[in-house]
Amino acid sequence: MKKTIVIVDDHILIAKALEGIIGNFKDFEVIYVCENGKDLIQKLEDDNKVPDIILLDISMPIMDGFETASWLTTNHPGTKVMALSMQGDDNSVIKMIKNGAKGYLLKNTHPKDLETALTRLDSEGFFYPEWASRIIFSTFNKDKETENSVKISEREREFLKYTVTELSYKEIADKMCCSPRTVESYRDQLCEKLDLKTRVGLAVFAIKNGFAN
Structure with a gap:
């Protein structure tokens, strides 16, 4: 079965061109196109068709990509968000990741x-091309200093190892022989200690600092 994709972009010609390109991919299909975040939310509520992946532009009227990514992270955490934008600056990349995007591509990417x-x-x-990975690791380079100044328990270290996997929090709880609520407390404590907001941010920290090994 093909993985379903929704394109969110206020430039209709670009969105339709993307829809045509993806239509030639054997493992993916576009189920609908939205013009902005508000349009997407309305479609999700009306049609109840939640896609596997959302290709999300950043600069859009009414509700931009940053706000939309954050909303999706809260309301549909199982849907993977891939930013697809003309903006490749450091701030845009890091802000989208912190808001829950699990990938980032520029619109001049080859099909x-x-x-x-x-x-x-x-x-x-998750997927980040080399140029985006450089931005991420450069920005999170301060995390090593953070680790030295913040006490991270052995159980939190164990939890960090699992953040880079596809395991759900319930499955992580099974691995750690504890309750899902306890796992959520590890997540919340680490996010507070490290000033992060999402599992993606924790995963980047884990990779950068060797907790994913």
Whole structure:
């Protein structure tokens, strides 16, 4: 069965062109196109068709990509958000990741690279091209200093190891032999200690600082 995709972009010609390109991918299909975040929310509420992946532009009227990504993270955490934008500056990349985006591509990406990115996003849970990874690791480079100044318990370290996997919080709880509520408390405590907001941010921290090994 093909993975379902929704495109959210206020430039209709670009959105329709993307829809046509993705239509040639064997493992993916676009189920609908939205013009902004508000339009997406309305579609999700009316049609109740929640896609596997959302390709999300950043600069949109009414409700932009940052706000939309944050809303999706809260209301549909199982849907993977891939930012697809003309904006490749450090602030945009980091803000989208902190708001829950699990991938980031520029709109000049070659169709073959787009297909590869979607496949990796689906199978691995996240995808960042090399240029975006450099921004992420450069920005989170301060995390090593944070680790030295913040006490991270052994159980929190164990939890960090699992943040980079596809395991749900319930499955992580099973691995750690504790309750899902306890796992959520580890997440909340670490987010507070490290000034992060999402599992993606925790995963980046875990990879950067060797907790994912």
